[in-house]
Amino acid sequence: MSTRMLISLATVAAAAAVVVPAFPGVAAPSGGCSYPPNKPVLTLTASSTTVVASQSLTVFGKFTQNNCGISDASLSYQRRALVNGKPSGTWHTMRTLTTNSNGSYSTTRRPLTNEQERTVFTHAGSFPTTVSNIVTIHVAEHISINPTAESACRIHITGSNYPAKADRKLLIQNRGPSGHFNGWTTLWSTTTGSGGSYSTTHTVACNKTYNLSLYTSADSTNTAGRSRTVFGIKSHH
Amino acid sequence: MARAPRRLPWVAGPVLLALAGVAIGLVATRGTTTTRHTSAPTRPSSAASLSQSPVPSPLINAAVDAVDDVGGMALVQFTPGSHFDVAATAAAPGRLAVDPHGRIIVQVSMTNASGDVLSIAGPAAVGTETADQVSLLDTATGLTLDSTQGDSCTVTYTRAEEAGVQGTAHCSTRTGKGAITVTAPFRLFLTTG
Numbered sequence: 001m002s003t004r005m006l007i008s009l010a011t012v013a014a015a016a017a018v019v020v021p022a023f024p025g026v027a028a029p030s031g032g033c034s035y036p037p038n039k040p041v042l043t044l045t046a047s048s049t050t051v052v053a054s055q056s057l058t059v060f061g062k063f064t065q066n067n068c069g070i071s072d073a074s075l076s077y078q079r080r081a082l083v084n085g086k087p088s089g090t091w092h093t094m095r096t097l098t099t100n101s102n103g104s105y106s107t108t109r110r111p112l113t114n115e116q117e118r119t120v121f122t123h124a125g126s127f128p129t130t131v132s133n134i135v136t137i138h139v140a141e142h143i144s145i146n147p148t149a150e151s152a153c154r155i156h157i158t159g160s161n162y163p164a165k166a167d168r169k170l171l172i173q174n175r176g177p178s179g180h181f182n183g184w185t186t187l188w189s190t191t192t193g194s195g196g197s198y199s200t201t202h203t204v205a206c207n208k209t210y211n212l213s214l215y216t217s218a219d220s221t222n223t224a225g226r227s228r229t230v231f232g233i234k235s236h237h
Numbered sequence: 238m239a240r241a242p243r244r245l246p247w248v249a250g251p252v253l254l255a256l257a258g259v260a261i262g263l264v265a266t267r268g269t270t271t272t273r274h275t276s277a278p279t280r281p282s283s284a285a286s287l288s289q290s291p292v293p294s295p296l297i298n299a300a301v302d303a304v305d306d307v308g309g310m311a312l313v314q315f316t317p318g319s320h321f322d323v324a325a326t327a328a329a330p331g332r333l334a335v336d337p338h339g340r341i342i343v344q345v346s347m348t349n350a351s352g353d354v355l356s357i358a359g360p361a362a363v364g365t366e367t368a369d370q371v372s373l374l375d376t377a378t379g380l381t382l383d384s385t386q387g388d389s390c391t392v393t394y395t396r397a398e399e400a401g402v403q404g405t406a407h408c409s410t411r412t413g414k415g416a417i418t419v420t421a422p423f424r425l426f427l428t429t430g
Contacts, residue, residue, distance in 0.1 A: 102379025
């Protein structure tokens with residue numbers, strides 16, 4: 001191999017070393033303003049701190065140093081369960097996020113149970129390990145309601161809860177018309193069966209209008225849930 | 238400007254509530270119930286809990302409040318800067334709660350296809366609320382705002398009732414490029430009921 005060929009190969013190799021990172025897909029974080037020498041700040045905000053199970057939640061935040069965004073930073077998006085209102089177990093990484101050119105990041109998910117969330121940046125480049133604030137997410141049990149007025153002044157309701165839980169007590173409650181809410185009155189109750197479904201029939205006063213919703217109290221992993229209200233259910237003979 | 242719902246004299250409310258309770262109680266006691274399900278009780282697993290500082294309570298009390306799904310729309314305007322629209326749809330609704338005293342609580346997150354977000358949560362009454370939680374993400378500039386993390390926000394409500402809520406969120410913050418103010422008129426409306 002000639003000297004000229006060796007030089008050419010060396011040049012190509014050097015160029016490749018510049019173009020291809022040592023770990024493809026992992027860029028070193030950059031940006032921030034290093035003076036004054038303040039620590040970076042990592043924030044986390046949830047679009048809602050209470051959601052109904054199955055609803056999506058957007059979380060977002062920013063990684064900055066002296067108000068200057070830090071881009072290409074790899075963040076661990078983590079959750080920790082809340083059991084009976086208290087943190088339980090360890091932090092689990094759900095996914096990895098990367099800050100964009102202005103240092104911000106966002107993602108969406110559908111939490112099922114009460115939890116705490118945070119993001120963590122692990123030391124890389126010139127930036128130290130940084131942990132965001134912790135956000136508490138309350139997740140209410142979702143209850144569906146499908147009522148029908150039947151003959152003999154009976155009201156039949158079917159539905160289910162989510163996350164699916166058996167043996168959950170559901171209160172069937174009545175209220176005043178829309179715009180005239182004075183509180184709930186419990187008419188009867190039922191419990192969910194396997195798969196979280198329920199089906200219940202109740203005889204009520206005839207020729208009256210009911211505005212019904214189902215309520216279930218909090219358990220160890222979900223906050224209290226309430227179904228939508230179905231207005232104008234008229235009992236009839 | 239919409240008016241708050243008319244309230245009964247303070248003595249009339251409890252009396253009517255008691256009468257209503259007795260009346261519906263009579264209905265309940267004369268009623269009969271049939272319930273069927275194939276029950277296979279399961280209990281949520283309970284891991285050992287750690288002693289930590291108490292977590293905040295949910296904003297809406299489902300035990301006593303009436304809760305409705307709401308859609309909404311807002312125009313988020315930056316000074317200096319641009320603007321964008323966001324909305325909450327029936328597919329991803331917000332929530333509007335009313336307690337037995339007629340007080341309104343809103344909790345809504347409005348988004349758009351670009352991923353911009355405006356969230357408002359807290360009590361809603363005609364006038365200015367300073368305790369409501371307001372958060373914002375502008376994906377184009379990377380601006381984030383969060384009133385729970387030191388950003389200054391207020392919400393001025395011009396309508397606050399179960400049928401709908403209308404108002405304007407105001408926030409201000411300081412970025413590396415200077416001070417920015419945000420004005421976001423919004424409207425929430427029932428999607429169910």
